[in-house]
Amino acid sequence: MSAIRVELPAHLRNLAKVGSEVQVEVAGPVTQRSVIDALEAKYPMLHGTIRDHVTKKRRAFIRFFACGEDVSHDSPDAVLPDAIANAKEPLMVIGAVAGG
Numbered sequence: 001m002s003a004i005r006v007e008l009p010a011h012l013r014n015l016a017k018v019g020s021e022v023q024v025e026v027a028g029p030v031t032q033r034s035v036i037d038a039l040e041a042k043y044p045m046l047h048g049t050i051r052d053h054v055t056k057k058r059r060a061f062i063r064f065f066a067c068g069e070d071v072s073h074d075s076p077d078a079v080l081p082d083a084i085a086n087a088k089e090p091l092m093v094i095g096a097v098a099g100g
Contacts (some may be wrong), residue, residue, distance in 0.1 A: 001025045001026065001027050002025070002027075002030055002085050002086075002087070003024075003025055003087050004024050004025075004026050004035050004038070004084065004085070004087060004090075005021055005022075005023055005058065005084075005087050005089070005090035005091070006021065006022050006023070006024060006027060006035060006039055006090055006091050006092075006093060007020055007021050007022060007090045007091070007092045007093065008021075008022065008085060009092065009093060009094060009095035010095075011095060012046060012049060012050070012093065012095075015045055015046065015049065016045055016046055018043070018044040021073045021090055022039070022042070022043070023087075024037050024038035024039050024041075024042050024085075025038060029077075029079050030079065030080045030084060030085040031077050031078060031079055031080060032064055032071065032074070032076045032078070032080065032091075033056075033076040033077055034060075034075075034079070035084075035091055036050055036051060036076075040097050044062050050062050050093060056076075058072060058076070060096075061095060061097075061098065062093060062094070062095060062096065063093075063094045063095075063096050063098045064091060064092070064093060064094075065091075065092040065094060066080050066081050066083075066084050066089070066091055067081045067083050067084065067089050
């Protein structure tokens with residue numbers, strides 16, 4: 001099991017009643033899917049806020065950053081960098097902004 005750090009945007013922190021960073025336990029490969037699965041299991045009120053309930057696809061205005069890189073469009077099953085898996089860096093969940 002790996003302890004993974006996750007930073008959440010303000011609206012999800014308020015919903016989950018947590019601080020800016022949480023920790024989740026992930027068994028097996030550390031991927032976007034495994035981290036979000038663990039996050040939703042630990043904080044059920046977040047289920048459906050980051051990914052669609054049915055398709056499990058990332059919501060349009062949510063982005064994932066790992067070690068300063070936008071990994072939002074990577075496969076949800078792609079292994080995240082070692083710094084994420086070793087809890088040296090958090091996986092950042094960012095609420096994107098649209099408009100002009």
